[in-house]
Amino acid sequence: MKSLLKTCVAVAALTWGAGQAWAAGELHIYNWGNYTNPELIEKFEKAYDIKVTLDGYDSNETMLAKVKPGGSGYDIVVPGDYMIAIMIKEGLLLESKPNEMENFENVDPLWTDVYWDPGRNYSVPWQWGTTSFTVNTEAYDGDIDTLAILFDPPEALDGRINMLEDMNDVLNAGLRYLNYPRCNDNKEQLRDLAELLTNAKPHWRTMSYGTIEKLTSGDVDVSQNWNGASMRARLQVPSLKYAYPKEGFTGWMDNVAILADAPNPDNAKLFLNFIMDPENAALISNFARYANGIKGSEEFMDPEMLDAPEIIMPAGAPAPDFVPPCDEDVVAFYNKIWTNLKK
Amino acid sequence: MAEQVLKAGKALDLKYQPGFNIVTFACLVMLYAPIAVLVFFSFNANRSVTLWTEFSLDWYASALANENIRGAAWVSLEVALFATVCSTMIATAAALATTRTRPFSGITAAYMTINLPLMVPEIVTGIATLAFFALMGNVLGFTFGEANLMIAHTVFCIPFAYLPIRARLENMDLTLEQAAADLYATPWRIFRRVTLPLLMPGIIAGAMLAFIVSLDDLIITILVARPGQTTLPIFILGQIRRGVTPEVNAVSTILLGVSVLFVTLFFLIRRHDKGRG
Numbered sequence: 228m229k230s231l232l233k234t235c236v237a238v239a240a241l242t243w244g245a246g247q248a249w250a251a252g253e254l255h256i257y258n259w260g261n262y263t264n265p266e267l268i269e270k271f272e273k274a275y276d277i278k279v280t281l282d283g284y285d286s287n288e289t290m291l292a293k294v295k296p297g298g299s300g301y302d303i304v305v306p307g308d309y310m311i312a313i314m315i316k317e318g319l320l321l322e323s324k325p326n327e328m329e330n331f332e333n334v335d336p337l338w339t340d341v342y343w344d345p346g347r348n349y350s351v352p353w354q355w356g357t358t359s360f361t362v363n364t365e366a367y368d369g370d371i372d373t374l375a376i377l378f379d380p381p382e383a384l385d386g387r388i389n390m391l392e393d394m395n396d397v398l399n400a401g402l403r404y405l406n407y408p409r410c411n412d413n414k415e416q417l418r419d420l421a422e423l424l425t426n427a428k429p430h431w432r433t434m435s436y437g438t439i440e441k442l443t444s445g446d447v448d449v450s451q452n453w454n455g456a457s458m459r460a461r462l463q464v465p466s467l468k469y470a471y472p473k474e475g476f477t478g479w480m481d482n483v484a485i486l487a488d489a490p491n492p493d494n495a496k497l498f499l500n501f502i503m504d505p506e507n508a509a510l511i512s513n514f515a516r517y518a519n520g521i522k523g524s525e526e527f528m529d530p531e532m533l534d535a536p537e538i539i540m541p542a543g544a545p546a547p548d549f550v551p552p553c554d555e556d557v558v559a560f561y562n563k564i565w566t567n568l569k570k
Numbered sequence: 571m572a573e574q575v576l577k578a579g580k581a582l583d584l585k586y587q588p589g590f591n592i593v594t595f596a597c598l599v600m601l602y603a604p605i606a607v608l609v610f611f612s613f614n615a616n617r618s619v620t621l622w623t624e625f626s627l628d629w630y631a632s633a634l635a636n637e638n639i640r641g642a643a644w645v646s647l648e649v650a651l652f653a654t655v656c657s658t659m660i661a662t663a664a665a666l667a668t669t670r671t672r673p674f675s676g677i678t679a680a681y682m683t684i685n686l687p688l689m690v691p692e693i694v695t696g697i698a699t700l701a702f703f704a705l706m707g708n709v710l711g712f713t714f715g716e717a718n719l720m721i722a723h724t725v726f727c728i729p730f731a732y733l734p735i736r737a738r739l740e741n742m743d744l745t746l747e748q749a750a751a752d753l754y755a756t757p758w759r760i761f762r763r764v765t766l767p768l769l770m771p772g773i774i775a776g777a778m779l780a781f782i783v784s785l786d787d788l789i790i791t792i793l794v795a796r797p798g799q800t801t802l803p804i805f806i807l808g809q810i811r812r813g814v815t816p817e818v819n820a821v822s823t824i825l826l827g828v829s830v831l832f833v834t835l836f837f838l839i840r841r842h843d844k845g846r847g
Contacts, residue, residue, distance in 0.1 A: 255797030260808015265637075280798035283808030292697070293793055296704035298713065300797045436810060 252277035254494040257294070257301040258353075259481070260285060264514035271501055277494050294319060294486055302489035303498060305353050308480050309552040312343040321485040323496055325351045330503035338480070338520040342551055350482035351499050352520035354455075354511060357540075357547050358396055359476040361438070361457040365466040366448035372544075374404040374472045376449060378427045385430050389441045389450040392434045394565040396451060396477060397424070399550055403474040410553035412560065421564045428568065442467055455516035458537040469537040471544035478547025480520070605826065612819035629816040630824075639821055642805040649791075649801065650784040653723035654731075658777040660724070661731035662769070669739045670747075670765075685733075687726040695726060696790040703794065715796060722794045723784045730783045731776035738772025778832055785825070 252275065256263070260283025268279050282301075284290045287310040293299055295317070306314055314320050325331055326339070326347045334352060344350045362371045367383045377400060380388060390397055401423050402409055407416045435441060438450045443463045452460075457469040483502060485495040501507055508519040509527030518538055525533060532538055540547075553561070584590065615626035633639050664684055668677060687695060699722050707713045714721060746768070750760045788803040795804065802825065806818050 257797070260805070260810075282795070282797060282800045283805065284792075285807050285810065289792060293700070296701050298704050298707035300715075 252494060253491055254279045254303065254498060255301045255491070256281045256303045256305075256498075257284060257290060257299075258303075258305040259283060262305070262481075262515050264510045267502070267507060267510040267514075270507065270510070271498060274501070275494070275497055277497070297488050299486070299488075300490060301486055302491050302495040303483060303485060305481050305483050306350075308341070308343045308482065308549055311350050311482050311484060312552055314484070315344065315349055319487055320349045321487050321489060321492060321495075322348050323485045323492070323499065324348055325499050325503070328496070328500040328503065330500050333503050333505055333508075333521050333523060335520050335522050341480070342549065344482065350484040351503055353481040353483050353502070354515060354517035354519050355478065355480035356454045356517040357476055357478050358391070358451070358453055359472060360470050361442055361450050361452040361460060361467050362470055363442065363445075363448040363464070363466055364468050371468060371470045372472055373470075374400055374474045376470065376472075377451065378404050378423055380430050380449070384449050386432055387448040388431045389433045389435055389438065389447040390431055391438070391451040392436055394561060395550065397434075397568075398561055398564065399477055399548075400451070401427075403472070403476070403548070406474065409548070409550045410557050412554070412557045417560055417564065421567065424564065424568050434569075439463075453517075454537040458516050458532075458535050461537070462531075471541060473545065475545050475548050478549045480549070608819050609823050609826070612816055612823045614816050614819075616816075629820040633817045633820040633824070636817065638800075638805065639802075639817070642800045642802045643821075645799055646785055646801040646803075649720055649723055649799075650781050652720045653727045653784040654777050654781040656720075656724040657727035657780045658731045658735075658773060661728050661776055661780075662735055662773060664728070665732055665735040665739050665772075666765075669736060685729045688729045692726075692787075692789045696793040699725075699790060700793040716799060718796060719791065719794050719799055722790055723787065726787070726790060727780035727784050731780040734775040734779060735769065735772040738769055738775075742768050774836060778836055781832070782829060 254271075254277050256268075256279060258281065262283070263281055268281060271277065272279055284293070287307050290304055290306065291310065291314070294301060294304060304314075311320070331347070331351075334347070338352050338355070339347050341347075360377060362376060362384075364371075366387065367376075367381060369381060376384065377388060377390070398420065399409055401420050402411060402416075405416070405419055405423060407413070407420065411417060411420075432447050433441065438452045438456050439460045441447045442450050442452075442460045452469070454469055457467065461467045461469075483499055485492055485499070489495050502511065503521060505521050505523035506527045508521035508524040512519045512524065512532065513529050516532065516538075611622070612629055613625050613627065614622055615628065616623040661684075664680075668681060668684075703713065703718050742765075747760055747764050750764045751757075755763070786803065787801075788807065791801050792804055792807075795801065800808075802821065806821070809815075809818055
């Protein structure tokens with residue numbers, strides 16, 4: 228048995244050795260699955276003669292669990308706004324000073340002084356979007372720009388609603404409908420929130436992330452949704468409309484950052500600078516269908532994105548609400564409400 | 571009298587309990603209907619995985635042409651093959667040591683240790699393995715790199731390979747090995763010429779189980795995988811958030827086909843062996 232183990236280890240070591248032999252110019256990117264334009268990667272590889280590997284994750288939390296112990300081998304991660312704040316606090320990100328890079332001047336000033344990375348010392352914008360909901364106007368042709376569609380739906384939409392299976396998205400929408408502040412630890416207001424959600428639940432059909440499938444198959448007529456997903460669904464079913472509720476809606480941004488223990492920090496910095504070039508930022512958007520926060524990238528974007536009502540917000544819409552990470556006790560309350568709701 | 575016994579036997583036999591057919595049917599539907607739906611929509615011409623339009627093989631073509639899917643499939647196979655070979659060898663040795671020796675003190679402890687991965691929740695094994703490899707890298711500055719994943723898979727595949735092999739050993743007629751020993755065969759010769767051939771069906775069953783379990787694993791893999799080691803399950807999970815296309819159905823159907831092929835082969839080999847015996 229010992230010698231068998233030895234054989235296994237020897238084979239493993241050999242495989243490892245073979246892997247190392249490739250290391251000339253490398254860059255290891257860990258991004259959300261199906262989110263990175265392969266053309267962008269090819270262009271970067273050719274421009275700098277760097278071999279890129281790309282792996283996907285399905286949530287900020289999976290990514291955090293994996294890189295937190297250190298030595299994950301990745302150079303670049305693409306966390307959401309609140310996750311950048313958490314990772315900076317925990318010392319997981321390299322202070323790579325993107326604000327001193329050549330292409331930083333292209334970043335829209337709207338995105339340079341953000342709560343999760345004031346002044347942009349750690350991260351650069353990847354894509355940003357909004358989380359609201361999509362309505363099939365063939366099923367309901369009234370005013371859709373109100374959260375009442377989700378929490379007190381008109382009869383035509385009763386039982387035809389999909390909510391995201393995401394605690395923060397559902398709870399924050401409820402807090403906005405009640406006109407209560409986010410990251411709330413007021414017990415009475417939280418009781419109201421729990422009551423609102425419990426009463427609304429019978430009107431909902433499902434809770435799922437598969438929004439495009441649900442809407443295009445006609446399984447539901449309303450779904451909480453991301454703006455880019457809503458656009459892709461509309462290209463299949465033209466009667467789908469993205470709502471900008473007057474009570475407000477969530478804004479989010481995914482950001483490219485370098486890990487503190489990145490094996491190839493210099494190549495990673497090249498990549499950060501590379502994606503702040505408008506032409507390259509447009510490649511990102513053309514693939515995943517979200518805005519990128521780089522000035523001048525519109526010029527290189529697909530024409531169908533430039534007049535998409537999901538991407539270009541109407542003049543009267545409220546500003547997207549970027550919700551910072553809440554305190555631990557608030558999260559504990561939220562968890563309780565969420566667990567109860569999902570019973 | 572004999573008739574009564576027969577009747578009593580019939581009454582106790584599970585197959586004659588009321589509702590047996592309905593329960594069986596319900597179980598089969600619950601098990602296989604989702605798979606049938608998945609296979610069905612892999613032939614859909616539409617982009618949707620829920621709305622049927624017309625028959626097409628386009629998604630198979632695009633899945634096979636998709637470099638990411640091919641890469642992920644390759645990683646999965648590489649890891650599964652390595653884990654299968656290593657875990658089956660170790661499991662065979664362990665099965666022999668726990669059945670073909672005089673009972674030693676600590677045999678229960680050994681048995682428990684071997685089967686521990688079956689009982690510990692996968693997420694615990696995953697986090698522990700991740701932390702272990704990270705610690706090894708941080709403190710000793712030593713890492714197996716991409717072999718981390720193969721070692722982790724080998725470890726959790728061992729009990730799956732071990733159980734069928736041990737079961738086979740326990741059912742094997744010990745007198746054959748004793749007879750060989752009586753005829754002055756050396757222990758190695760007994761193992762090569764008597765034990766191993768008789769044990770082969772158990773080893774093949776164990777290896778196949780290990781292979782499928784490794785191919786299937788998500789939680790440990792997602793935590794332990796190194797850059798570039800996206801396996802098929804990780805790839806498929808990554809697609810869900812941004813919209814699944816029937817490409818994923820096509821890949822799953824191909825995987826299903828491979829599994830069915832394996833099981834059929836195993837079944838045929840066994841029947842062939844039995845027929846010869």
